[in-house]
Amino acid sequence: MRRHRCHQVVRSDSETESESDAETMRCLSCKEEYAARDAGTCKECYEEASETEEELKREIEDLKAKVAFLRFWSPLDHAHRGSPTSPGPVFPDVVLVASDDGLPPVPVPAHKAVLVNRSPVFKAMLENEMEESRSGTIKISDVSYDALRAFVNYLYTAEAWLDEQMACDLLVLAEKYQVKHLKGFCEKFLVSKLNWDNSLLTYAFAHQHGAKLVLDAALSMITDNMDKLTKKEEYMELVEKDPRLVVEIYEAYLSKQVNTAVLKDTSMKS
Amino acid sequence: MRRHRCHQVVRSDSETESESDAETMRCLSCKEEYAARDAGTCKECYEEASETEEELKREIEDLKAKVAFLRFWSPLDHAHRGSPTSPGPVFPDVVLVASDDGLPPVPVPAHKAVLVNRSPVFKAMLENEMEESRSGTIKISDVSYDALRAFVNYLYTAEAWLDEQMACDLLVLAEKYQVKHLKGFCEKFLVSKLNWDNSLLTYAFAHQHGAKLVLDAALSMITDNMDKLTKKEEYMELVEKDPRLVVEIYEAYLSKQVNTAVLKDTSMKS
Incomplete structure (x- = not known):
């Protein structure tokens, strides 16, 4: 793959001397001395690897900026909810309701455009003039208000705070509404636990x-x-x-x- | 930072022999032989660097998946525009019009929620019941239909096809509507050209x-x-x-x- 300038070691007396001095070498990365048996890479590969690392880090920075740009504020985020004197600045056009909670239902506001974009199930539901689309209310059974709220929040932000219960609840919702990214997120968490x-x-x-x-x-x-x-x-x-x-x-x-x-x-x- | 097991080279006869054999070493990365003067890193640092590279690559994969999840289809995307028999599946609630184009204006449909989320200027405009919010039409002067379309598309996808003219047009719009991410994107392109x-x-x-x-x-x-x-x-x-x-x-x-x-x-x- 790569050619080194000094493959054939042509010896002069001084070189022999310097090489014998160089029986231990200094690592360019940790700056400590090491013996030949602990040798890792040649200089060229070290420099190349350092460049690669820098490039990967730059790519990560770019991707993080892209995520920050694409990430929505959530309609549940207080800073964007508006005050009583300036109500509803976020233009929600649909509400989700946890119907089997036992408690009086608290609607979770959202945007059809976001739901449709994140979930093929919501897409089919809302684009095909089903009851949910006409009424502007989507009832979701077998889910707590907290889990529903976290679910909707994830659709906007790709972020969620998880414990084991929440990871299970969100995984069930992700499965039901085919939100693959959230399912993967919960799976990784459950594997870690x-x-x-x-x-x-x-x-x-x-x-x-x-x-x-x-x-x-x-x-x-x-x-x-x-x-x-x-x-x-x-x-x-x-x-x-x-x-x-x-x-x-x-x-x-x-x-x-x-x-x-x-x-x-x-x-x-x- | 890190300690090596073999710092003090204790010599036996056989070791001296093997070390003299090892005057050229084999690079663990490119697999080629190199002399001491071309030495890069010790084995431990090489292994650590390889791990770091793997981790960075995993992080990039995760971020790419997040971008793909957060990225919207554009309301301009034909696959999501709907057919004449099933019109408007994307629930746009506002249109943008390039008002100084000379040509009959073609409206660019969009969602208030997306515009507000991506641009503080649209946020102020649409949340404060200004004329644009009431009429549902935002007129944008000094811009071609193509540039406006690309601009709106970027707000949904964080992607744009650029040539020098388009980069300049989008930079102007990004400046006007304070879409920092797009401005940076255009700036990098112009620097490269x-x-x-x-x-x-x-x-x-x-x-x-x-x-x-x-x-x-x-x-x-x-x-x-x-x-x-x-x-x-x-x-x-x-x-x-x-x-x-x-x-x-x-x-x-x-x-x-x-x-x-x-x-x-x-x-x-x-």
Whole structure:
């Protein structure tokens, strides 16, 4: 890929001397000395890598500026909500209502244009003169006001504050309204919170909502700890409630064992 | 910052031998051999740099996905414009009109919410019940239909196809409506297209529209070529039309000469 000027080391006496001095070299990055056995890259590749890093950082700055430009203020953001003397400066043309909350419904204002742009489900709903489009009200069942508010906010800002409950609530909404970016965001969060204690519940949840990233991570954690599985409280509950999911765990475990055996076999032969 | 395991090279006979073999090392990046004098980094720093690069690349992927999520389809995008049998699926609530085009005006549909979100000027205009807000029509003078269309499109997508004329037209609109991101986008483009032939016109244009990035680049190119300046056709025109701008060129040149002299003086003394 790249040619070095000094491949053939032509020796003069002075060079031999300087090279013997140079048995330890100084790293251009951490500035510490190192011996030949700890050598990393040549100077040219180091300089190239530094340039690449600078370029990547510039690209990140550009993308962050683009995100800041494209990001909407949310219609829920107080700074843009307007005061009582100057009401409604944000021109919402639709409201969403958490219908099964038990509490008196508080409408969440939004823009049809934003909903349609972010979700193919809202697009079909609002563009096809369905009831929601005529009435300007979208009722959403099985969701709390807080989750609905966070959901709408995400559609404007691509940001959400998550805990495990909120991540699950938003993942369900993201699945229902096909907001892929939000689904991925929640999945990454749930994977980061995965541990042995919540692995079985997380597995069942991921299964139910087609969250492949979470499913794979949970399954991998469970099959790594099969000896402890049947002692788990949630295990018996799952066998009772949805035995097919338990079968899939055993199938995954079996397939892992077979793969491991094949690998061992291959390495022993070679 | 970081400690190496092998700083103190304790010699055994075999090690001396192997180190003498290792006078040329193999670069972990380009895989070619190099001599000590071409050494770049130690292994540890190389590995760390590789990790950093991977992390930066992941961050770029995440940001790109965020941009794709936040990016609006444009109301001008044919795929979303709807057919004659299903008109207006995009719920525009305002139109922009290029009023001084000479041609019969073609309205550019848009959403108040988007305009308000992207431009403080549109925000003031539309939130304060000015004529534009009541009529739902915003007249924009001194602009072609094509430039207005590209401008509105940028407010939705953060993207524009530029040539030099379009970059100038959009920069003027960006300045007028305080769309900083677009202004920066046009400025970078104009700097990339800067050459000796267009330097004086670009300088005057940048001056007129407060495009600091372009101004500095153009001024630097001009003051690097002062011997050719007065022979330029546009020079006499500028002296005629706006002599203050010419004075600023000479002032910049003088200040550059003084700085260079100081630098030379310092380096001679040291």
